[in-house]
Amino acid sequence: MRSSSILFKYFRTKFHYRFTSSYAVHELQADQYGVPGEVLKLNHTTTIDANQLKSNDVLIKLLASPINPADINMIEGKYALLPSSLPATFGNEGVFQVIDHRASDEQVRPGDWVLPKKLEWGKWRSYGIVSINDLIKIPSDIDVESAATLSVNPCTAYRLLKDFVTLETGDTVIQNGGNSSVGQVVIQLGKLWNINVVNIVRNREQGMNELVEYLKSIGAEHIYVEEDLRKETLRKTLWSTIPRPKLGLNCVGGRATSDLLRVLDKSATLVTYGGMSKQPVTVPTAEFIFNDLICRGFWMSRWKSENYKGSEFSIMLHELIDFIRRDQLKPPQCQKFLLNDYKTAIEQAQQPMNTKKILLTAE
Numbered sequence: 462m463r464s465s466s467i468l469f470k471y472f473r474t475k476f477h478y479r480f481t482s483s484y485a486v487h488e489l490q491a492d493q494y495g496v497p498g499e500v501l502k503l504n505h506t507t508t509i510d511a512n513q514l515k516s517n518d519v520l521i522k523l524l525a526s527p528i529n530p531a532d533i534n535m536i537e538g539k540y541a542l543l544p545s546s547l548p549a550t551f552g553n554e555g556v557f558q559v560i561d562h563r564a565s566d567e568q569v570r571p572g573d574w575v576l577p578k579k580l581e582w583g584k585w586r587s588y589g590i591v592s593i594n595d596l597i598k599i600p601s602d603i604d605v606e607s608a609a610t611l612s613v614n615p616c617t618a619y620r621l622l623k624d625f626v627t628l629e630t631g632d633t634v635i636q637n638g639g640n641s642s643v644g645q646v647v648i649q650l651g652k653l654w655n656i657n658v659v660n661i662v663r664n665r666e667q668g669m670n671e672l673v674e675y676l677k678s679i680g681a682e683h684i685y686v687e688e689d690l691r692k693e694t695l696r697k698t699l700w701s702t703i704p705r706p707k708l709g710l711n712c713v714g715g716r717a718t719s720d721l722l723r724v725l726d727k728s729a730t731l732v733t734y735g736g737m738s739k740q741p742v743t744v745p746t747a748e749f750i751f752n753d754l755i756c757r758g759f760w761m762s763r764w765k766s767e768n769y770k771g772s773e774f775s776i777m778l779h780e781l782i783d784f785i786r787r788d789q790l791k792p793p794q795c796q797k798f799l800l801n802d803y804k805t806a807i808e809q810a811q812q813p814m815n816t817k818k819i820l821l822t823a824e
């Protein structure tokens with residue numbers, strides 16, 4: 462054991478009372494489902510005294526937690542997974558820092574970064590006490606934006622590329638929402654794994670050039686707008702330089718998805734993982750029959766609940782962390798807001814064509 466660690470342990474046990482402080486817990490809660498900007502309230506729920514900690518308890522402080530589309534859907538009461546009762550604290554993912562603990566020093570130390578595992582434990586809170594068994598320790602030498610957004614979107618992109626079709630070097634994947642946070646990881650993993658990724662984004666009057674430049678900067682080579690799916694380039698021409706897509710990834714729905722299905726290869730798979738347009742997925746009949754298409758759905762929460770205990774989750778997380786450390790996987794561009802500024806943060810997160818992921822921080 463390092464001498465600094467022995468010293469710290471001695472300090473903590475002998476002089477603990479001197480260093481205890483109280484921590485005011487503020488939680489972003491709603492006592493009814495509805496419009497997020499109206500139903501969310503920042504409540505001072507309790508004050509934690511570190512002396513309260515019991516065996517295996519870890520006192521953690523929020524570093525950053527994103528506002529993802531699923532969080533908005535949950536607050537609206539329109540999601541497959543909802544809190545067991547209200548009022549509830551929201552926020553599906555986030556990175557926290559260990560302040561104090563009653564676990565062994567081999568498991569966790571003050572200053573460590575951790576991801577709370579339990580889905581029902583809302584992350585939009587300044588401090589909390591979590592059992593060591595419900596925390597995943599991650600390295601603290603990666604940027605906070607990557608850590609805060611690690612457990613949902615990068616994992617989703619990873620599973621989408623690994624679990625549905627066996628992709629080989631030079632194969633093609635096409636995705637809509639190419640600029641979404643998930644889409645950005647698909648672009649970067651595709652580059653690392655030598656897969657062609659064709660990205661469809663929504664056209665916009667302002668900021669299109671900046672968007673294209675940004676996507677290119679993270680490795681995108683093929684960027685088109687939704688309307689291009691109906692033009693010669695994507696109906697025919699592009700497929701003389703790269704193979705037709707074996708896999709389509711859909712987070713939009715409606716026409717954007719029907720058009721995307723028409724350019725897939727024979728026996729290709731479309732995986733729907735989001736429905737940003739709130740329109741149903743309509744499969745064009747001719748392509749469905751004559752191209753023998755396969756349509757599947759994916760939900761990361763279900764995958765996690767089935768795989769948390771196995772080694773596959775940890776293998777995936779470590780592979781993603783290695784990519785981040787090597788600067789091969791960048792987080793989405795982020796904008797940080799204090800929990801106190803939650804109203805502006807929530808409003809900003811729901812703006813269409815907002816290019817930045819909104820993160821909530823405790824300070």
Ligand SMILES: NC(=O)c1ccc[n+]([C@@H]2O[C@H](COP(=O)([O-])OP(=O)(O)OC[C@H]3O[C@@H](n4cnc5c(N)ncnc54)[C@H](OP(=O)(O)O)[C@@H]3O)[C@@H](O)[C@H]2O)c1
Pocket residue numbers: 529530531613614617638639640641642643644662663712713717733734735736737738739759760761762793813814815816818
């Ligand atoms: N199934 C799962 O396990 C799982 C896991 C993670 C995420 N998701 C889903 O994946 C989707 C993306 O999540 P994210 O965190 O990556 O989102 P994000 O970073 O907030 O990006 C949202 C994306 O949706 C697009 N979009 C928004 N409204 C749209 C509309 N009306 N029509 C077409 N496109 C629209 C945006 O395009 P603009 O820039 O043009 O607005 C952007 O590309 C969400 O539906 C989310 O719920 C699912």
